[in-house]
Amino acid sequence: MSTQTSVRTYGLYINGEWREKSQTDDVLNKYTQEVSAKTAAAEKQDVIDAVDSAKKALKIPFSPYDRYSVLIKAAATLRARQDELGEVLAKEVGKPLAECKGEVGRAALTLEVSAEEAKRIHGEGVPVEAAPGSEKRQAFTRRFPIGVVAAITPFNVPLNLVCHKIGPAIAAGNSVVLKPAEVTPVSAIILTEIMEEAGLPAGRLNLVTGEGATVGEWLISNQDVNMFTFTGSPRVGQYIREKAGLRNVSLELGNNSATIVHSDADVETAATLAAQKSFNNAGQVCISVQRVYVHEDIYERFLAKMKEVTESLVLGDPMDEATDIGPMIAEREAIRVENWVNEAIEQGATIESGGKRDGVFYQPTILSNVNDDMKVCRQEVFGPVVAVSTYRSEDDVIARVNDSEYGLQAGLFTNDLAFTLKAINEVHVGGLIINDTSGYRVDHMPYGGVKKSGTGKEGPRYAIEEMTEEKIVVFNG
Numbered sequence: 001m002s003t004q005t006s007v008r009t010y011g012l013y014i015n016g017e018w019r020e021k022s023q024t025d026d027v028l029n030k031y032t033q034e035v036s037a038k039t040a041a042a043e044k045q046d047v048i049d050a051v052d053s054a055k056k057a058l059k060i061p062f063s064p065y066d067r068y069s070v071l072i073k074a075a076a077t078l079r080a081r082q083d084e085l086g087e088v089l090a091k092e093v094g095k096p097l098a099e100c101k102g103e104v105g106r107a108a109l110t111l112e113v114s115a116e117e118a119k120r121i122h123g124e125g126v127p128v129e130a131a132p133g134s135e136k137r138q139a140f141t142r143r144f145p146i147g148v149v150a151a152i153t154p155f156n157v158p159l160n161l162v163c164h165k166i167g168p169a170i171a172a173g174n175s176v177v178l179k180p181a182e183v184t185p186v187s188a189i190i191l192t193e194i195m196e197e198a199g200l201p202a203g204r205l206n207l208v209t210g211e212g213a214t215v216g217e218w219l220i221s222n223q224d225v226n227m228f229t230f231t232g233s234p235r236v237g238q239y240i241r242e243k244a245g246l247r248n249v250s251l252e253l254g255n256n257s258a259t260i261v262h263s264d265a266d267v268e269t270a271a272t273l274a275a276q277k278s279f280n281n282a283g284q285v286c287i288s289v290q291r292v293y294v295h296e297d298i299y300e301r302f303l304a305k306m307k308e309v310t311e312s313l314v315l316g317d318p319m320d321e322a323t324d325i326g327p328m329i330a331e332r333e334a335i336r337v338e339n340w341v342n343e344a345i346e347q348g349a350t351i352e353s354g355g356k357r358d359g360v361f362y363q364p365t366i367l368s369n370v371n372d373d374m375k376v377c378r379q380e381v382f383g384p385v386v387a388v389s390t391y392r393s394e395d396d397v398i399a400r401v402n403d404s405e406y407g408l409q410a411g412l413f414t415n416d417l418a419f420t421l422k423a424i425n426e427v428h429v430g431g432l433i434i435n436d437t438s439g440y441r442v443d444h445m446p447y448g449g450v451k452k453s454g455t456g457k458e459g460p461r462y463a464i465e466e467m468t469e470e471k472i473v474v475f476n477g
Ligand SMILES: NC(=O)c1ccc[n+]([C@@H]2O[C@H](COP(=O)([O-])OP(=O)(O)OC[C@H]3O[C@@H](n4cnc5c(N)ncnc54)[C@H](O)[C@@H]3O)[C@@H](O)[C@H]2O)c1
Pocket: 152, 153, 154, 155, 156, 157, 161, 179, 180, 181, 182, 210, 211, 212, 213, 215, 216, 217, 220, 231, 232, 233, 234, 236, 237, 239, 252, 253, 254, 255, 285, 286, 380, 382, 408, 453, 454
C-alpha cells in the first residue's frame, strides 16, 4: 500500500495479501468533488486469483467458534473506530456525519449478530418414520456452507450493506469475494483491513475493486463462484440472475416505497417521520418514503406539518454538524431527479417544497397533485423527492400501494385494528411497518422484497439460510 501526497492509494486483497495495481480509479469526496482516494482497478487475472483463493480457503478448517471470534473482534474495532470511519463515509458518500457514524454503529451490530449466529447454525429432526414403510427410520437435517460467495454492493450504505454480506457469509463457513461500489469503496477496503487484523484466515475474504461492467462481469462469468449476493439496481440484479444459471442468487433491489397515513393517525408524528425518511441520505435509500397516501380528512394538516419539517432541513457540508442533507452521489443523478420533477410538473404536479437543483445538491422536494403514472410515483426516484396524495377508501389505497412493480417495504400509520389486519393480509411487500414509515429497518430482522424488489432475505440469520445448503441424513435402523 502506498501514499500519494495526502491521497491514499488502496490495493486489492487476495489470498491474505495486498496487491497494488498500476491502473487506479479516483474516489471523489462527494461534497468538495476533490479526489480523496485512489483504488486499484482489478484485472481479469486478479478476479480469477481472488476466486481461486476463496475456493482453496474452504479446504482449511475454520470452526464456528473461530468465525464468531473473528467477527466479534472486527465489530469491536468498528466501534472503536466509529468516528474515523464515520468521516470516511461522510466523504465518500456525502451523507451527514451523524448519519455516517450511525451506519458504523449499525455495521458493528450486523457483525455482532452474524458472530452470534455462527454458533447457532442447526438443522432439525424430520419425522420420516411417519411414512408407512419407514417406521424404522430416523432423519435430521444439517446445513453446510454454500462455498464461494461473490458479494456485489451499492454506493449508498457502503459499510453496513457490505457487513450484511460478509458477516453472514463468513459466519456460515463460506469464503467471500467482495466487489464494492466503485464510487464508495474506501469503507469496504478499511473493513477488509479490520477483518485481516481480527485474524480472518487468508482467502476467506478477498477484495476486488473496479468497475461493475468489468470486475462484476468477470465475477459473474467465473464458474467457481457458487452464489451471488447482490444489492443494487433492478437492472444489474436481473442481469446477474440471468447469467448465474443454476447458481444461487440473492437480490436486494429497488423500491418506490409507499406509506399510508390513515384518518386516525397521529398527524404530527406521521408527518415528521415521513419528512425525515423521505430525505435522509438525500433520498438515496431503497426504503426511502417516495409515495405518501394521506386520508383526505387529515391531508391539509399533514401536508402543512410535513412542509414545516422539510423546510427546516439544512443542506450543506456533510462534515458540518448542522447539515441534514448532503449532496447526491453525482451531479448526473441530481440532474436526473430535476428532470423527473420537471416532467411531473408539466404533467400537472405542484411543488409544495423544494424543487431546485444547485450542482450536485437537490432540495428536499414535496410534490402534490400527482398521479400514480408519473415517473416520480411509478419508478424509483432514489433522490430527495416525495409525492403526497389523498385517498378516501381503504380498498383504494391498498390497491394503489400494490400498483407497483416493486414490493420491498411499506408503512401504515393507524390504530384502526380492522384496517391494520386488512393491510397485513393485502399489502404485497416484504415488510409492512405499522405506525412508522417504510423506512424502518433494524439489522437482525428479515429484510428483502417481493416482485422487482428482489429475492432472498438479509438479516444475518436469514442470510445464513440463503448462504448454506441443507442436507437431510436418513438412518435405516
Ligand atoms: N434492497 C436493498 O436492500 C437495497 C439497498 C441499497 C440499495 N439498493 C438499490 O441499489 C440501487 C442504487 O445503488 P447503485 O447505483 O450502486 O446500484 P448499481 O446496480 O448501479 O450498482 C451496484 C453494484 O453493482 C455493480 N455492477 C454494475 N454493473 C454490473 C455488472 N454488469 N455486473 C456486475 N456488477 C455490476 C456496481 O459496480 C456496484 O458494485 C437502487 O436501485 C437501490 O434501491 C437496494
